[in-house]
Amino acid sequence: MTNAPADLIKEGTTNLFVYKKKTTVKGPSIRDENPFYNPSMELNRDISILVNQWLLNNSMKHVHILDGLAASGIRGVRLAHELSGDFTVTINDWNEQSFSLIQQNIQKNSLQNISVLQRDLNTLLSERRYHSIDIDPFGSPVYFFDAAVRSVYNKGILACTATDTAALCGVFPHVCYRRYAAWPLHNPAMHEIGLRILLGCLCREAAKYDRGIEPLLCYTTDHYIRLYVQVNNGKKAADSSMSQWSSIQARDVPLSQENTTQVGPLWLGKLQKKTVLQEIRTIASIKVLNTKHLLWKLFFLLEEEADAPPFFYTTNDLSSLLKLSPPTMEHIFDRLRSKGFIVTRTHCTSTGFKTNAPLDVITEVFK
Ligand SMILES: C[S@@+](CC[C@H](N)C(=O)[O-])C[C@H]1O[C@@H](n2cnc3c(N)ncnc32)[C@H](O)[C@@H]1O
Structure with a gap:
């Protein structure tokens, strides 16, 4: 650590010493000599607090x-606090x-229900x-998947962050293939595809040990992907998860320029468990959290799209494809719903919508 004193900050209701600087802007992780x-x-x-409180309540x-x-x-x-x-x-x-800064932070909050280790996580x-x-690494969490799916108890929660979005979202497809044994696709739905590749990889790792995964809350932002999954014991749970893990072709993804290119294998099941999201929202209403305005927005979108089909269209990309100026989202939603189709927003982008309507119906609605 540098000799400079650490900065005292507050997140939630907890006061902590951290080293600010170099990381005060949004973006991927940057390493320096002080604890990150x-x-x-x-x-x-904040979402970690909510999901773990949900686990404790249940x-x-x-x-x-x-x-x-x-x-x-x-x-x-x-x-702990x-x-x-x-x-x-x-x-x-x-x-x-990190080990010594963590000890200072424990002392600062006079915590008893906590212990600190300085170990290699896989060991x-x-x-x-x-x-x-x-598991909140620099880059990919994949190096810890095998040990983590063996360590977590039945019905326990495995949470991870991935910041290697360039690999998962198809900027570096060979890196994605090497790490996750899956092909990404660089198209408007690339963040959702990256999220599904990560989930698919975790599903595969768990299935080796006759364990299945159930996604509880999974989301993506511009610079990271975050998963919370429940791990369940048994061949049945593993088989049921594996039935959601498959490769597709690029033409199965809306607005793909490519055709027969393989995408995945990736998770094609649900990304959220709606009942858990609803319970987490109730917990959020009573916790002290600084990001509540963002949390509400995210939770409403995740709940809205929880039962929608995979992938989405964006109005910008549809406009370029159809050479038409885009109608309002409201117009698209009203018209598609009046024809009996499912249509929802997506947390991945404000210009996106998910629907089970075929492209010819969407084109007609767009005109
Ligand atoms: C991105 S930082 C964690 C950020 C933190 N979770 C937070 O919310 O601010 C990743 C940390 O993982 C540690 N690390 C990396 N590989 C590790 C390993 N194999 N075992 C234990 N710690 C490791 C690094 O020292 C670093 O402090």
């Missing part, structure tokens, strides 16, 4: 939570500077089991 801290990930951490037993890649410890310390219920938190980071996951595991 990215203020633009506050929404990401658990009859003591819950053991792991913040596996902790940096300043901000996520794990917040969990802001959750209520019968639980303990373990915070881990193999970096020495730790091979030795111990947890009910909730958070």
Whole structure:
């Protein structure tokens, strides 16, 4: 660590020492000598509080939570301080500077229900089991998938962030193939495709051990993808998950310029569990969180699209394709609904909509 004093900040109801600088703008993770801290990930951490509170509310037993890649410890310390219920938190980071900053943050909040480790996460996951595991790396979480799906208890939650969006969204397709054994597609729906590739990869890793995944809350932003999935034991659960994992052709994705190019394999099932989202929204209404305005917006969109088919159209891309100026979203929604089709917005882009209507009907509505 530099000799410069750490900055005292507050997220949720927790006061923490972190090292600001270089990461105060939105964008991918930047490494420096001090433990990493990215203020633009506050929404990401606020959702961790909500999902873990949901787990505690729905658990009859003591819950053991792991913040596996902790940096300043901000996520794990917040969990220990802001959750209520019968639980303990373990915070881990193999970096020495992180280890000492995490201890300062625990002291600052006078926490008892918490312990700190300085271990390699894969080794730790091979030795111990947890009910909730958070993996928040620089780049891809894939290196930890195998150990994490073995470590998490039945019905436990596995959460991860991926910031390697350039690979998952098709800027570097060979990197995506190498990491996830899946082909991405660089088209308007690339973020949703990247999210589904990541989920598909996790599904495959879990199935090896006769375990299935159930996505609870999954979303994507411009610079990261975030998953919360429940892991369930049994061949039936594994088979049911694997039935949602498949390759498609580019022409199956709306507005793709390509045709027979393979996309995936990727997860084609649901990305959200609507009942869980609704319960999480209720929890959000009673927690103190700084990003509530963003949370509401995101949760409403996730709930709206929870039962919609995969992928979406965007009005801009449809306009260029059809050489027509776009009608309002309201017009598109009214017309498609009056014809009996499903149509919803998507959290991926404000100009996007999901529908089961075929392109000729959409074209007619557009005119
Ligand atoms: C992006 S930062 C974590 C950010 C943090 N979760 C937050 O919310 O601010 C990733 C951290 O993972 C740690 N790390 C990377 N590989 C690791 C490994 N194999 N075992 C343990 N820690 C690791 C790094 O030292 C770094 O502090």
